[in-house]
Amino acid sequence: xxxxxxxxxxxxxxxxxxxxxxxxxxxxxxxxxxxxxxxxxxxxxxxxxxxxxxxxxxxxxxxxxxxxxxxxxxxxxxxxxxxxxxxxxxxxxxxxxxxxxxxxxxxxxxxxxxxxxxxxxxxxxxxxxxxxxxxxxxxxxxxxxxxxxxxxxxxxxxxxxxxxxxxxxxxxxxxxxxxxxxxxxxxxxxxxxxxxxxxxxxxxxxxxxxxxxxxxxxxxxxxxxxxxxxxxxxxxxxxxxxxxxxxxxxxxxxxxxxxxxxxxxxxxxxxxxxxxxxxxxxxxxxxxxxxxxxxxxxxxxxxxxxxxxxxxxxxxxxxxxxxxxxxxxxxxxxxxxxxxxxxxxxxxxxxxxxxxxxxxxxxxxxxxxxxxxxxxxxxxxxxxxxxxxxxxxxxxxxxxxxxxxxxxxxxx
Amino acid sequence: xxxxxxxxxxxxxxxxxxxxxxxxxxxxxxxxxxxxxxxxxxxxxxxxxxxxxxxxxxxxxxxxxxxxxxxxxxxxxxxxxxxxxxxxxxxxxxxxxxxxxxxxxxxxxxxxxxxxxxxxxxxxxxxxxxxxxxxxxxxxxxxxxxxxxxxxxxxxxxxxxxxxxxxxxxxxxxxxxxxxxxxxxxxxxxxxxxxxxxxxxxxxxxxxxxxxxxxxxxxxxxxxxxxxxxxxxxxxxxxxxxxxxxxxxxxxxxxxxxxxxxxxxxxxxxxxxxxxxxxxxxxxxxxxxxxxxxxxxxxxxxxxxxxxx
Numbered sequence: 001x002x003x004x005x006x007x008x009x010x011x012x013x014x015x016x017x018x019x020x021x022x023x024x025x026x027x028x029x030x031x032x033x034x035x036x037x038x039x040x041x042x043x044x045x046x047x048x049x050x051x052x053x054x055x056x057x058x059x060x061x062x063x064x065x066x067x068x069x070x071x072x073x074x075x076x077x078x079x080x081x082x083x084x085x086x087x088x089x090x091x092x093x094x095x096x097x098x099x100x101x102x103x104x105x106x107x108x109x110x111x112x113x114x115x116x117x118x119x120x121x122x123x124x125x126x127x128x129x130x131x132x133x134x135x136x137x138x139x140x141x142x143x144x145x146x147x148x149x150x151x152x153x154x155x156x157x158x159x160x161x162x163x164x165x166x167x168x169x170x171x172x173x174x175x176x177x178x179x180x181x182x183x184x185x186x187x188x189x190x191x192x193x194x195x196x197x198x199x200x201x202x203x204x205x206x207x208x209x210x211x212x213x214x215x216x217x218x219x220x221x222x223x224x225x226x227x228x229x230x231x232x233x234x235x236x237x238x239x240x241x242x243x244x245x246x247x248x249x250x251x252x253x254x255x256x257x258x259x260x261x262x263x264x265x266x267x268x269x270x271x272x273x274x275x276x277x278x279x280x281x282x283x284x285x286x287x288x289x290x291x292x293x294x295x296x297x298x299x300x301x302x303x304x305x306x307x308x309x310x311x312x313x314x315x316x317x318x319x320x321x322x323x324x325x326x327x328x329x330x331x332x333x334x335x336x337x338x339x340x341x342x343x344x345x346x347x348x349x350x351x352x353x354x355x356x357x358x359x360x361x362x363x364x365x366x367x368x369x370x371x372x373x374x375x376x377x378x379x380x381x382x383x384x385x386x387x388x389x390x391x392x393x394x395x396x397x398x399x400x401x402x403x404x405x406x407x408x409x410x411x412x
Numbered sequence: 413x414x415x416x417x418x419x420x421x422x423x424x425x426x427x428x429x430x431x432x433x434x435x436x437x438x439x440x441x442x443x444x445x446x447x448x449x450x451x452x453x454x455x456x457x458x459x460x461x462x463x464x465x466x467x468x469x470x471x472x473x474x475x476x477x478x479x480x481x482x483x484x485x486x487x488x489x490x491x492x493x494x495x496x497x498x499x500x501x502x503x504x505x506x507x508x509x510x511x512x513x514x515x516x517x518x519x520x521x522x523x524x525x526x527x528x529x530x531x532x533x534x535x536x537x538x539x540x541x542x543x544x545x546x547x548x549x550x551x552x553x554x555x556x557x558x559x560x561x562x563x564x565x566x567x568x569x570x571x572x573x574x575x576x577x578x579x580x581x582x583x584x585x586x587x588x589x590x591x592x593x594x595x596x597x598x599x600x601x602x603x604x605x606x607x608x609x610x611x612x613x614x615x616x617x618x619x620x621x622x623x624x625x626x627x628x629x630x631x632x633x634x635x636x637x638x639x640x641x642x643x644x645x646x647x648x649x650x651x652x653x654x655x656x657x658x659x660x661x662x663x664x665x666x667x668x669x670x671x672x673x674x675x676x677x678x679x680x681x682x683x684x685x686x687x688x689x690x691x692x693x694x695x696x697x698x699x700x701x702x703x704x705x706x707x708x709x710x711x712x713x714x715x716x717x718x719x720x721x
Binding site: 069070073074076077093094097099175182183184237238239240241242243244247250251254256375376379383384386387389390392393409 | 671
């Protein structure tokens with residue numbers, strides 16, 4: 001009887017501790033296909049949170065990247081955002097509109113110190129971090145060493161060297177550097193770090209409030225000119241605007257391209273889809289620089305970052321979930337499972353792939369912004385990027401068009 | 413007074429049953445069509461990014477369209493796509509249906525084969541064709557290279573000039589079987605005696621086609637033309653899957669432009685839902701006006717034919 005009373009009392013106390021979270025469903029949404037029921041590390045993460053919070057059920061919703069932002073837009077317009085979600089390029093606007101929680105009001109400095117600086121900076125607007133990077137990323141070139149040996153060239157240190165070697169690649173029947181721009185999001189990834197190589201600042205350009213900052217400035221024109229020179233010299237595949245990311249990767253897997261441009265998450269894709277020839281022969285290198293010894297600026301940051309809906313009835317629980325998934329022991333499960341560039345510095349040890357570890361080492365030396373958040377910026381840059389690649393616009397005209405489109409989108 | 417209401421009730425009684433039958437569909441149409449359309453018209457008169465409250469813009473979104481260069485490019489592409497698909501997706505299935513109806517062997521096999529693309533979703537067929545059109549290792553360019561036409565390998569979806577013809581090819585391939593089946597069914601109803609009479613009068617096959625087949629199935633042809641026109645004006649999914657309206661709006665139609673304004677291009681922000689809805693209203697008006705003109709012209713032609721007879 002005594003035992004029964006104690007058990008009942010414990011149950012009452014347990015219920016009293018978690019009264020707000022009892023029988024609550026926490027809605028989580030991302031474009032990461034691995035964050036669904038059935039993936040070991042995600043299932044373990046969710047189960048751990050549910051065990052620590054009795055009565056809570058985490059509902060994981062996956063929306064493919066190609067449909068994610070339109071889904072998010074529809075959810076914003078219909079006021080039906082989930083509790084925790086990837087804010088993507090809408091993070092800045094949503095945060096400034098008061099729809100996202102400012103994490104600075106919730107977490108202390110020690111919490112933020114866990115993150116790599118670049119990914120954290122990317123989702124901080126007006127000194128307010130509105131989202132926390134799930135995995136970080138950095139771009140590089142993946143090289144088929146067998147083909148390079150056959151062609152008789154070395155990995156290019158500079159863009160000029162790459163252009164000069166094009167006839168050798170062509171004579172051997174290879175595309176020098178493959179990637180695809182059908183979805184329009186890869187060209188800005190490639191182009192914006194070139195602006196940094198020419199001394200520009202993509203963050204300042206995106207913000208577009210500092211005096212003298214404009215998209216038709218010299219670093220932008222120079223970067224567009226280099227992009228066009230690379231395209232016209234035959235560095236990229238023919239019809240790059242009609243090739244998607246997967247087709248670009250196929251060019252590398254099938255041994256048609258000597259090099260592939262991509263982010264730090266692609267070694268995970270290689271492991272699943274790559275041909276034996278590719279997997280046996282590929283190495284990773286920094287993107288070329290302007291001159292020998294110059295900084296090899298390349299895209300850094302994070303695509304996916306967790307934001308909390310400030311208007312959610314489950315806001316406190318959502319914040320608890322975010323704190324939980326970034327707890328080093330829990331985060332390590334995801335980092336180990338995904339084998340992608342972790343956003344937390346402490347999780348680097350979880351990465352077994354030496355190529356990814358090599359890329360992580362560039363974060364402190366060669367990283368530059370490659371994602372735009374300001375109204376109209378991404379559309380303006382991605383459209384001009386396409387025209388620059390197919391030669392239908394000059395660099396000067398392109399830079400002016402970006403500036404005009406951005407200003408028009410901002411009502412100026 | 414009582415006599416008056418009794419008389420009104422008596423006059424309404426014959427209409428009661430039809431009204432009751434029509435009412436459920438009428439209410440459903442009102443809720444699912446009329447209310448959203450009215451809501452869309454209202455939204456087209458406002459500026460709204462989906463986050464804050466909308467602000468009144470009056471006709472501002474419509475006047476902005478008049479100075480929007482990309483809108484007119486998209487309108488031009490829509491007209492081009494509609495014109496080509498109306499011609500090709502009417503004439504080719506009609507000719508093929510006539511051939512199959514002439515009693516050639518294996519007619520049902522051909523009909524099945526032609527119809528197969530119709531059952532594939534537009535998104536899937538778009539992805540398949542994107543692979544076929546891939547300029548570097550796609551099967552089409554590989555074939556052209558293999559037969560010595562290396563110099564004539566287009567960039568297909570990646571070329572500013574080749575992208576619209578490419579998406580038209582896919583549209584014709586996808587819908588050919590659907591319209592063929594419609595024409596084939598219509599041809600089955602053409603009385604054999606008309607052909608026999610024409611043959612006795614010395615009409616050859618082409619003349620019989622022009623003077624017997626075409627006028628007899630004209631109402632069906634008109635439906636096909638109207639369907640193709642409406643589908644052309646609102647074309648979206650196939651183009652979005654294959655090109656997202658690119659490169660740089662070279663394949664943008666009104667619907668893909670609307671979508672990119674409402675939801676941004678891939679990875680974009682800055683939704684302009686009021687402006688996008690104004691484009692949607694333009695699409696709706698265009699579809700209604702063009703269809704009405706076609707139906708009116710079709711009826712006049714029918715009347716002329718009857719008078720001639």
